Amino acid sequence: MSTPEPRLPAKAAEFARYLRTETTGGLILLAATALALLVANSPLGDIYRDIRDFQLGPHFLHLDLSIGDWAKDGLLALFFFVAGLELKRELVVGELSKFKQAILPIFAALGGMIVPAVVALGIGWGEPGIDRAWAVPVATDIAFALGVLALTGSNLPSSARVFLLSLAVVDDLGAIIVIAVLFTTGFDLVAAAIALVALALYAWLQHRRVRAWWLYVPLAVITWVAVHSAGIHATIAGVALGLLTRVRPDEGEEHAPAIRLEHRLQPWSAALAVPLFALFAAGIEIDGDALASVFTSALPLAIMIGLIGGKVIGILGASALAVKLGFAAKPRGMGWRDMTALSVLGGVGFTVSLLIADLALDGALAEQAKAAVLIASAIASLTAAALLLRRSRVHANAEDPEVTDD
Template sequence: MAGQPRSPHILFGRRSWVEARRIADILRKETIGGALLLGGAVIALVWANSPWSDTYESLRDYEVGPAALHLDLTVATWASDGLLAIFFFVAGLELKREFVAGDLRSPRRAAVPIAAALGGVAVPAILFTVINLRDGGALDGWAIPTATDIAFALAVLAVVGRCLPTALRTFLLTLAVVDDLIAIVIIAAFYTTSLSVAPLLGALVPLAAFTWLVQRRVRSWWLLLPLAAATWTLVHESGVHATVAGVLLGFAVPVIRSQQAGGPDAGPGLAEHFEHRFRPLSAGVAVPIFAFMSAGVAITGQGGGLTASWGDPVAIGIVAGLVIGKPVGIVGATWLVSRFTRARLDPELRWMDVLGLALLGGIGFTVSLLIGDLAFGPGSERDDHVKIAVLTGSLISAGLAAVVLRMRNRAHRIILLAEQADTDQDGIPDVYEQDGVIDPAAGAGLDGAQARRSNQEK
């Protein structure tokens, strides 16, 4: 009502029931993908440190593809440029959906994960730069510790934080998606060594055709897939990293159903349809294969290994950025939002919960390895140091996060059991309902009393 002060926004407040179910479905797929990613990395490490390590390197360096299109690439390059384009396509779909039709369409809600993601990028980059100021060549790797691996992080969260509120899981997912967007901007802006304008302009033609078709809700793969492949090929030829094509194609897909099909209330749009189709491919195939092709590094031996890595300031900067910079940046930015706005932490949560998630943000596996390849060149000695540092920093972050979240999980288990006791036969917890109907205000960042007042005023 007019004249009444605005109610404070609640940080990590309960999301809507529809959004909670959608996020739960995403988390299940990403958690399985995280386990596969970890398996691929372990196999690569074991193989690279076995007597058969030469066969692993031969597999990575084997070239395949049409030379006429300049696509006679190594298997490792196909994994980083081709398969990760699928990963970033799904990230583009998810990011667009969150800001067009998800709970983050509200600027007040979007401010928190965006600020946290920016803090989680800025502080690790600054920390890495300070540590490596004396070596100009090392500064090329400033962006390595800025990324968060969502699949790996969610796999850890699934094991140690099963009773944590859905809002915290949503925050981690959204933060990682925004983090991916920042990473792809960094890759395009800072790791494009040469730019060919003609292929880049040429990529606009199949991209425009793809956009025109999906905007008319065309789902025919035999039309869309060749256009997507042409866009990827031309972007790759331009010198811009080919994963940028995946994000652009994801942004082109409409989120809300057309009015002829019933509008926003008629069910999932084309973006959600594609997300359901491609997320298992991304989490279950693309990312694990990339991990397998990228994580194989000799931890012993002449010229490399753990001892040589820890003598390199680049490795020290990466570990410090992931283990210290990431949590400091994420928690600090979130605290600043709550300090200088009307936002306040949900009464069910503690800042220790936020710290646990921020520590998970230090798991920077997939995109960190990709940026390391771009910064120092695949197969170089310093690139091996990067891999060891990323693996070490990610494992330390995962271990610290597991300790913190395990403690908080016990406290949230009591709350979860109480909510499950208040669940009707319809399977929807009562906190999401009012008089037996799903409450649209639930998940709007309001507590129960404020939600009821909001409904009465409407």
């Protein structure tokens, strides 16, 4: 059962190819973040907040969400679907198809979640809100981190990108589990069962080689609505659908479904889904007093140090321990200085950290936490960019012994 695939006009195809690069996605994301900060702190700030908080959608199934929530719960599901597709491809036929390569990002992600949480709890212990805010620095932003890597680490081996993608996806899955456990106000068993049935049907259709988009699109929507109604953060629906998509092409099939879907949807994710989320999530009001409080209050300091310091210690330390004990192997062609640069890049919390800050805190504490995430993500991005530029130059010279500097 199949339907013909429409072909894009030449100019549209070229524009889609341009949007498909992480460099472009990172630049658009950066522009959306800057625009949100400028508008939120301009005379248009009240209009911006009215638009962000405007509710639309039916009350049925709890879908009467604000525009900001639609961006957070709906558009990010597309982004996580694309990330799930790429991760599935790497696990089955790519860099992570060998166990020791696949297990390293899992160790790194666990270290990159546990250590920042412990650091944040240690610094903010006893502060109002820290009982929930400790979860803010556990996440790594996939889109922003890959954008920085694409801009500054072009000569690094492809295994660097795969390691960072896998680390960030596992990290964000862990963060979503934290969201589900800590910030779910109620759990609907019926909706959860419907989600599981929809996912099983999706997997069965993939197994039967059905290619009819008019079956998959409603099924994906049903899955998203059911996951959302169950009380679980809806982005997990995107990851689950991505991981259930077939990645091996059949005989006579030019591309597997995962490749076709990633090719078609990645431009929409890079140019629409993630930037719109950033546009509504990053618009926090910043004045002199608010900025000063970020550097003088224990809670935002705990978040910043957790992201900037805790991530590096956790990711690099867990990776080194796993390799030393023989459980895992370093990514092909990479040395420990490369791993250090990528560990610093893991401190870019942004998307999911802002999401957790929104869910965990209210009022002034939420604004402080979001400001801390933005400042820490900026510091981590700039530091990692400097390190990656250095490592990229080293890798450009194949004779340089620093390439294998372990």
